[in-house]
Amino acid sequence: MKDIPEYEKDLASIRTMMERSAKFLSLSGLSGVLAGIYALIGAGAAYYLVQYPASLFDYRTYSIREGGTVLVLIFIAIVVLAASISTGLWFSNKKAKKSGLSLWSPTTRRLIVNISIPLVTGGIFILVMLYTGHFGLAAPASLIFYGLALIQGSANTYDEIRYLGFSEIILGLISAIYPGYGLIFWALGFGVLHIVYGAIMYNKYDK
Amino acid sequence: MKNPFDNLDKVLEHRVRLQIMSVLVTNDGYEFNSLKEMLGITDGNLASHIKALEREKYLSVSKSFVDRKPNTRYKITERGKNAFKKHLDALEAVVKQQR
Numbered sequence: 001m002k003d004i005p006e007y008e009k010d011l012a013s014i015r016t017m018m019e020r021s022a023k024f025l026s027l028s029g030l031s032g033v034l035a036g037i038y039a040l041i042g043a044g045a046a047y048y049l050v051q052y053p054a055s056l057f058d059y060r061t062y063s064i065r066e067g068g069t070v071l072v073l074i075f076i077a078i079v080v081l082a083a084s085i086s087t088g089l090w091f092s093n094k095k096a097k098k099s100g101l102s103l104w105s106p107t108t109r110r111l112i113v114n115i116s117i118p119l120v121t122g123g124i125f126i127l128v129m130l131y132t133g134h135f136g137l138a139a140p141a142s143l144i145f146y147g148l149a150l151i152q153g154s155a156n157t158y159d160e161i162r163y164l165g166f167s168e169i170i171l172g173l174i175s176a177i178y179p180g181y182g183l184i185f186w187a188l189g190f191g192v193l194h195i196v197y198g199a200i201m202y203n204k205y206d207k
Numbered sequence: 208m209k210n211p212f213d214n215l216d217k218v219l220e221h222r223v224r225l226q227i228m229s230v231l232v233t234n235d236g237y238e239f240n241s242l243k244e245m246l247g248i249t250d251g252n253l254a255s256h257i258k259a260l261e262r263e264k265y266l267s268v269s270k271s272f273v274d275r276k277p278n279t280r281y282k283i284t285e286r287g288k289n290a291f292k293k294h295l296d297a298l299e300a301v302v303k304q305q306r
Contacts, residue, residue, distance in 0.1 A: 004305045
C-alpha cells in the first residue's frame with residue numbers, strides 16, 4: 001500500500017498521459033502570430049499589384065479578369081501558405097523538443113488526416129470556381145473551408161483552435177454577402193484573426 | 208463502509224502501467240516505439256510492464272511488418288477498460304476519503 005500523495009500523483013499522471021497522447025500540444029502561438037503577419041503582408045502586396053491606386057473599399061469586378069491577375073493572387077497565396085506552414089513546423093518542432101516529444105506522433109498523423117479532408121475539398125472547390133470564372137466567392141469559400149478544417153482538427157489540439165474555426169466560418173459567410181471585398185475579409189480572416197488567437201495562445205501556453 | 212483500498216487493482220498499482228493504460232484508453236491502438244517515446248522510458252522497462260498487462264489480458268497485441276520493419280501494436284481490451292475504470296474510481300475514492 002502506498003501513501004496518499006502517491007495516489008494523487010497516480011491520478012495526475014493519468015490525466016497528463018491521456019491529454020498528451022490525445023492532443024497535439026506542440027502548436028505554438030507565436031507561429032500563429034507570424035502567419036497572420038505574413039497574410040497581412042500578402043494582402044498588402046495583392047492590393048498594390050491588383051487594385052492600386054483604387055481605394056481598398058471601392059467595389060470592383062473589372063480588373064480580376066485582366067491578364068494574369070488571378071495567377072498573381074494564387075502565387076501570393078501559395079507563398080504566404082508555404083511561409084506559414086514552415087514557420088509553424090519550425091516553432092512546433094522546437095516546442096516539442098523542449099517537452100521531450102517528437103513532432104511526428106500518432107496524434108499528429110491523425111490531426112493531419114482530419115484537417116486534410118475539408119482543406120483538400122475546399123482547395124479543389126476553389127480551383128474549380130476560379131477555373132469556371134466564379135471569382136467573387138473564392139475568398140469566402142477559402143475562409144469557410146479553413147474554418148471547417150480548424151473545427152475538425154480542434155478535437156486533437158487546443159480549444160482555442162475551435163473558436164478560431166468558428167470565427168473564420170462566420171467571417172467567411174459575411175464575406176459571401178459582399179463579393180468584391182474578398183481581399184479585406186481575407187486579410188481579416190487569415191491576418192488579424194491569426195494574430196489575435198496566436199497572441200491568446202502564446203500568453204496562455206507558451207509563456 | 209467498505210474500504211476503498213480493497214477496490215484498487217494490484218496489477219495497476221504501478222505508475223508506468225497506469226500510464227500505458229491511459230494512452231491506450233484514449234487512442235485506438237498504439238505502437239511500441241510511440242508508446243516508449245510518450246512515456247520516456249527504456250525498451251526493457253516498457254516491455255516488462257506490457258507483458259504484465261498482457262498476462263492479465265488488459266491489452267491485445269498485433270504484430271505486423273511496416274516497410275519490412277517489425278511493428279508491434281497494442282490495443283486495450285474490454286476487460287482492460289473495465290479494470291482501468293474500476294481502478295480509477297478506487298483511486299478517486301481513496302484520495303477523497305483522506306481529505
